[in-house]
Amino acid sequence: MPRGQEPLLSQHRPSSDRSDDRSMEEEDALLTGQKQEPRKQGWAFWREIGLFAWAVIATALVIILAVLYQHQQQTSSPQPSGRDWKNGRPTGKRNLIFMVSDGMGPTSLSLTRSFRQTVTGLPIDDVLVLDQHLIGSSRTRSSSSLITDSAAGATAFSCGQKSYNGAISVLPNRDPCGTVLEAAKRAGYLTGLVVTTRMTDATPACFAAHVNHRGEEDKIAEQEVGEHPLGRVLDLMLGGGRCHFLPNTTDGSCRDDDLDVVGLAKKKGFNYVSDRKGFDGLNFGTGVKLPLLGLFADTDIPYEVDRRNMDDVYPSLDEMARTALTALHDATEDSDKGFFLMVEGSRIDHAGHGNDPVAQVHEVLAYDKAFSSVLDFLKRDDVEGVLVGTSDHETGGLATARQLHDAYPEYHWFPSVLANASHSAENLAYQLRDHIAGKHISPLDTGIRTPPRSPDTSDSSSPSSSSDSKELKQYIRNLLSTGLGISDATEQEITRLADTADPWPASYLFADMISRRAQVGWTTHGHSAVDVNIYASDPGQAKPLRGNHENTEIGKFMAEYLDLDGEMKAVTKELKERAGAEWMGKILDDENVGNQGDHYEGDFRKRGLMDCGCVGTGVEGHVH
Numbered sequence: 217m218p219r220g221q222e223p224l225l226s227q228h229r230p231s232s233d234r235s236d237d238r239s240m241e242e243e244d245a246l247l248t249g250q251k252q253e254p255r256k257q258g259w260a261f262w263r264e265i266g267l268f269a270w271a272v273i274a275t276a277l278v279i280i281l282a283v284l285y286q287h288q289q290q291t292s293s294p295q296p297s298g299r300d301w302k303n304g305r306p307t308g309k310r311n312l313i314f315m316v317s318d319g320m321g322p323t324s325l326s327l328t329r330s331f332r333q334t335v336t337g338l339p340i341d342d343v344l345v346l347d348q349h350l351i352g353s354s355r356t357r358s359s360s361s362l363i364t365d366s367a368a369g370a371t372a373f374s375c376g377q378k379s380y381n382g383a384i385s386v387l388p389n390r391d392p393c394g395t396v397l398e399a400a401k402r403a404g405y406l407t408g409l410v411v412t413t414r415m416t417d418a419t420p421a422c423f424a425a426h427v428n429h430r431g432e433e434d435k436i437a438e439q440e441v442g443e444h445p446l447g448r449v450l451d452l453m454l455g456g457g458r459c460h461f462l463p464n465t466t467d468g469s470c471r472d473d474d475l476d477v478v479g480l481a482k483k484k485g486f487n488y489v490s491d492r493k494g495f496d497g498l499n500f501g502t503g504v505k506l507p508l509l510g511l512f513a514d515t516d517i518p519y520e521v522d523r524r525n526m527d528d529v530y531p532s533l534d535e536m537a538r539t540a541l542t543a544l545h546d547a548t549e550d551s552d553k554g555f556f557l558m559v560e561g562s563r564i565d566h567a568g569h570g571n572d573p574v575a576q577v578h579e580v581l582a583y584d585k586a587f588s589s590v591l592d593f594l595k596r597d598d599v600e601g602v603l604v605g606t607s608d609h610e611t612g613g614l615a616t617a618r619q620l621h622d623a624y625p626e627y628h629w630f631p632s633v634l635a636n637a638s639h640s641a642e643n644l645a646y647q648l649r650d651h652i653a654g655k656h657i658s659p660l661d662t663g664i665r666t667p668p669r670s671p672d673t674s675d676s677s678s679p680s681s682s683s684d685s686k687e688l689k690q691y692i693r694n695l696l697s698t699g700l701g702i703s704d705a706t707e708q709e710i711t712r713l714a715d716t717a718d719p720w721p722a723s724y725l726f727a728d729m730i731s732r733r734a735q736v737g738w739t740t741h742g743h744s745a746v747d748v749n750i751y752a753s754d755p756g757q758a759k760p761l762r763g764n765h766e767n768t769e770i771g772k773f774m775a776e777y778l779d780l781d782g783e784m785k786a787v788t789k790e791l792k793e794r795a796g797a798e799w800m801g802k803i804l805d806d807e808n809v810g811n812q813g814d815h816y817e818g819d820f821r822k823r824g825l826m827d828c829g830c831v832g833t834g835v836e837g838h839v840h
Contacts, residue, residue: 311554311601312400312778313541313590314373316419317583318366319565321610321746327573327631327736328580330616334631344580345588346605351758352750354767356609359388360809363745366565367430369608369767370422376771376784380809384418384427384436388809391795392426394787396771397556399780401449402787404553406506406544409450410536412517413562414457415440419608423558424450426791429808432801433460434471441481441509445794446787448484451506451555452543454536455562456513458490468514481509495531501542508543510536519563519640521578533561534586541593554599556778559586567640568611571738572727574700575640576614587751594753602777603753604761606770610746613739620732633734636701641726644699648713648722651691688714700730 317324329344358368360380371379371386375393379386386392397407409420416433425439437460442448459470461477471477478488486509489495495512498504512530517523523530531539537559544555561583567575587605594601619625692713696702713725724741731738750770752758760773775784 306600306777309548309552309554309599310778311544311548311594311597311599312556312774313594313601313603314556314558314774315583315587315590315603315605315751316370316373316558316560317564317580317605317607318413318419318560318562319568319609319611319743320561320580320583320607321614321744321748323614323616324564324568324576324580324610325749326616327614328577328584330629331577331631331634332581335635344584345591346584346749346751349587349591349605349751349753349755350749351752351755352761352763352765353747354606354750354765354770355747356607356767357745363743364609364767365430365743366418366608367422370419372767373606373608373771373774374422376768376775378768382429382431382804383809384425384430384432385422386426386428386800390428390803390809392788392791392800394784394789394791395423396774396778396780396784397423397558398446398449398787399775399783400556400778401451402446402783403778403780404551405778406451406548406551406553406555407449408452408540408544408555408557409455409560410452410533410540410557411455411560411562412533413455413560413566414460414515415453415455415511416457416460417562419560419562420453420455420558426799427801428804429801433457434473434475435799435801437461437471437477438475438480439799441477441486442484443480443799445791445799448507451547452504452508452540452557454508454510454512454531454540456511456515456517458511459514461509461511470515478509478511492529492531495535495539498539498543500535501539501544501546504539504543504546506543506547516563516566519567519575519579519642520582521575521638521640522643524578525639533559533582534589537586538589538593541590545593545597545599554601556774559590561586564607565611566642568614569741570641570723570727571612571731571741572641572723573614573731573734573736574634574637574727575642576612577634591753601753602757603751604758604770604774605751606767607748608767609743610748611743612741613744613746615737615739618732618735618737620735629735631734633701633730634736637699637730638701639699641700641723641730644695644726645723647695647699648692652688685714696726696729700726702729702733705729 325344325346329347332338332344333340333342356364356369357378358364358372358381359378360368364372365381367383368379368381371377371383371393374385374395374397375387376396377387377393379393380388385395401407407424409415409423411417411420413419414433416436418430421427421430421433421436421440425436425444427435427439437457438444440450440453441461442450459468461481462469462471463474463476464471465474466476482488484507486507487505489498489508489510489512491512495510498508498510517530518526520532523532540557540559544557548555561579564576564579564583567573567579587603590603594603616629617625617627618629689710692710693705696705709725709729713722747764750758750761750765752761755762758773760776761770775781
């Protein structure tokens with residue numbers, strides 16, 4: 217029979233061991249017409265059934281145990297090995313360092329990581345220190361808007377509660393809320409703040425002051441030195457913002473009154489340093505006598521990209537952080553309590569507001585360096601301690617991509633363009649302003665000139681004669697070449713800068729020129745609602761912050777870690793007894809503390825271009 221036509225029951229078809237017996241039984245049944253009794257199953261059959269059941273049960277048990285273990289890992293309190301923990305919290309002496317990267321979103325890390333790898337020739341797996349300590353992310357909305365400001369963001373950290381944009385540790389019902397720093401001080405911890413912006417700015421203020429609106433910086437300065445219902449709550453302050461501590465009868469003051477807050481601080485026992493020489497005398501903390509007030513700039517300490525050229529004038533964030541850590545460690549060496557320290561990379565936010573990618577990458581690198589120094593401190597120290605870091609929000613709507621033309625874009629961005637820049641757009645804008653004003657500062661003079669509070673631009677008009685215009689345009693070309701590494705500026709770009717008197721629109725233009733060439737994109741000069749990263753020195757110690765969380769959970773974690781529940785309630789109760797008094801500043805109307813509206817109301821241009829100082833500069837025609 218041809219192959220393929222054999223019957224199904226051909227002799228070549230393979231059989232089972234019992235096929236012959238089964239066939240004979242079936243044949244007898246067909247011939248006799250009698251139904252055959254089912255054959256009794258032997259030991260081999262039941263053995264197979266038992267093995268199958270055991271496999272099913274064992275698999276189910278493994279799955280159940282895995283689910284229970286995962287649930288326990290996600291919900292249990294941290295229990296780091298080798299430490300003394302009780303009821304989910306450390307017992308005994310401990311330190312907490314909280315680091316805030318103001319305005320730094322996830323794209324800031326991408327931007328800076330690629331920049332660092334490009335300029336130093338590193339492989340793609342050589343990442344930032346921050347990248348190695350990422351444990352989660354934070355949702356940032358405030359009580360009044362889906363997009364928070366730094367005041368509401370820092371209130372979430374300090375009080376563990378949501379509040380309205382502009383609130384300095386004050387809730388929407390206008391009650392002050394006790395902060396983790398104030399509670400730590402009451403519990404016996406030493407406390408400190410380190411920033412690169414004004415000490416009276418929103419983030420540091422929210423830990424040691426209570427005012428209805430962040431604009432009350434004069435009152436914030438007073439509270440920070442101890443003019444406060446709780447008395448002095450700070451042991452150490454290092455940063456900028458000297459102008460709010462000086463009477464308005466003094467050069468460099470920006471106060472509205474003649475109160476000498478530095479003098480007031482000294483009467484309350486503070487030691488005061490105000491320059492690089494005084495800072496160097498602190499000997500990285502070993503020469504510190506607490507309490508200490510160190511204010512090293514009239515307003516903000518310059519961007520790191522500019523500060524590095526003025527290292528003999530201003531200390532860096534890393535230097536201040538290391539000084540604070542040593543000072544607080546030494547001061548608590550014989551105490552059964554540790555310390556709480558807040559360290560802020562403040563001007564990442566300002567670089568985002570200015571849409572300046574050059575300032576941005578150098579600020580993030582400076583923060584990363586300080587973060588590394590804190591980790592080193594914790595490794596050396598024999599006291600229980602944890603570092604938790606996050607951002608209050610993202611600023612600028614940063615993107616490592618930019619559509620320059622109507623045509624479909626190429627998939628590129630160019631970190632090497634940023635490497636050619638030596639100064640921030642802010643620095644170049646002030647140099648241009650001074651040159652136009654007739655001071656004829658040569659390109660890249662390293663001095664930062666702080667604009668007056670109400671700038672008078674009447675003497676800063678554009679040059680009138682053609683010779684002056686030609687000279688100015690050549691000056692701008694030199695400034696662009698030496699400051700930003702731009703040698704291909706168009707005549708239109710040069711003209712826009714030459715016609716600009718106010719430093720901030722000029723700063724926007726300088727930043728836009730370098731951003732376009734690097735193909736870095738921005739969507740706003742304000743904040744965005746993007747989630748921000750959470751970092752920790754040890755994911756085990758900060759286990760409750762793994763995953764995605766509301767920003768208030770970070771504040772609650774810090775209070776729990778330091779075991780401050782009772783102190784937080786007591787401090788809040790004492791503050792509420794003084795609520796509404798003059799010490800908290802002007803009481804805001806309901807419309808200023810309620811929800812500002814999260815739905816479209818038909819008017820997408822509520823403010824005019826004059827509000828950003830952009831009219832006539834060409835910025836209004838740009839896509840950021």
